[in-house]
Amino acid sequence: MGKHIRTLIAPALQETVKYVGCTDCAVSCQSACKTSCTVGNIICSVSTLTNPATTQIRLEPVVRQ
């Protein structure tokens, strides 16, 4: 924690490219007119990121060959 900068979230999104985009996450509607689910608020079932809530429900990840 710096004196001038407080890092609140540091997920390293680039590292998730090793996953293929298995599309097992929810269907999103970018106008959100139907499901209120946009790609911004989807939770990933094979999360490569660091949310402890999602690690509890982790499925087998599909990794790019």
Added chain:
Amino acid sequence: MSQGQIHRFIVNGTRLVYDVESGSLHEVDELTWELLGLYPDKVTESALEDLRRRYSPEEVAEAQAEVEELIRAGCLFSPPASWKPVMPSPGDPVRAICLNVAHACNLKCTYCFADTGAYGGPVMLMPREVAFKAVDRLIEWSGRRPVCEVDFFGGEPLVNWPVIKDTIEYARKAGAEAGKHFIFTLTTNATLLTEEIMDVLDREQVSVILSLDGRPSVTDAMRDNSAEAAERGIRAFLARRAPGGVPTWEHGAAQSAIGRGAYAVLRGTYTNANLDFLEDANYLADEIGAPHLSLEPVVAKPEEPYAIREEHLPTIFQEYERLAADLDRRRREGRFYHFHHFEVEPEGGPCLPRRVQGCGAGVQYLAITPAGEIYPCHQFVGRERYRLGTVWEGITRPDLQAKLAGCHIYTKEGCSECWARYLCSGGCHANADLLEGDIFKPDHIGCELARKRYECALWLKARERADV
């Protein structure tokens, strides 16, 4: 200097910096805010000298050291991932279908994008054979995907309830034979909900999106004076799904494989007549008892009297900040509700491949009309030039499907440079077509609104983290 991108923004007086490629979020002081405004190309000795004069040489050196450290750590100006993006392509497994089981509605809402239910065509209910064939197509086209989703939509889908009920039964049976698990959603105005219908929705774990705009006067003004009847149905349903305002499900805004229990979320629309929509959100949460809700800007051409236009943006931005501040206060007081447009999953969200693919309309997601026509999504229904085929013939417009597959953040106008591209995935194709006349040109007002919502969402996340 790396080739990364940051976005600096202020919400409710807090200075935040979002690193686009890594997804990192930082709160910074005024000095660092100014310093980062110089990066990457304007960090000259004269610019630094100006900062030293206004702050102090020591402070500037400290801030600069912190910035450089975060750049080295990949949390500021981090470079894009090195990869070949995996984009949607024709032949991808279909994930979901939207069954427009009724091109008819018992209400005549002023702003209805579906032309009060009939989508500019004849009033029509979907026959069983069309619904069953659509389910067969979904199973066939879903490939190896183990989960298939069917969304019941309209018009008002409950005017064709017998077909919905039979389709669920058919899909369960056909899915079991094919080794597929089916999940269902239904979007309804709630005025036709009965105990019998709610029993089936509960038994079959159908997730439900309930339409209500907020305060009764707001709902009545746009939704055919339906507030009383809609509220009656919604209260009865929420008593089952969220008794006492406590949801019986998990991850209401993000179901699919990780969902636990069927959700019931409220969804409203705001227009230029209720730009004070914080009051409507709070009404839905406090008076109706919805733990999960959203209020979406009306999708309408600018000439419509209720449309959101450029001139409304400053007021809406202020209202979003007011809403975010109110939600933050509620969180501290233990009275929080989930406002879906302020929900982002910066650490548990989908992978980058998913983020760049968008909604998959026309490829991974299809809408079916009562006559069995296939459109890219429910919003395209009735726009004849977007008809992809029929459930009987299959896809007869592979060229159109290829065009839709090729429409994403790397090809849409302005998306490659936009800081929010991994949060919005390029926005809605149908809105772009309706409002800009081209699916490759995102609706510019929609983009402005989305960016503001993401700023508020990130601010809320920052407030949450700052308290940890």
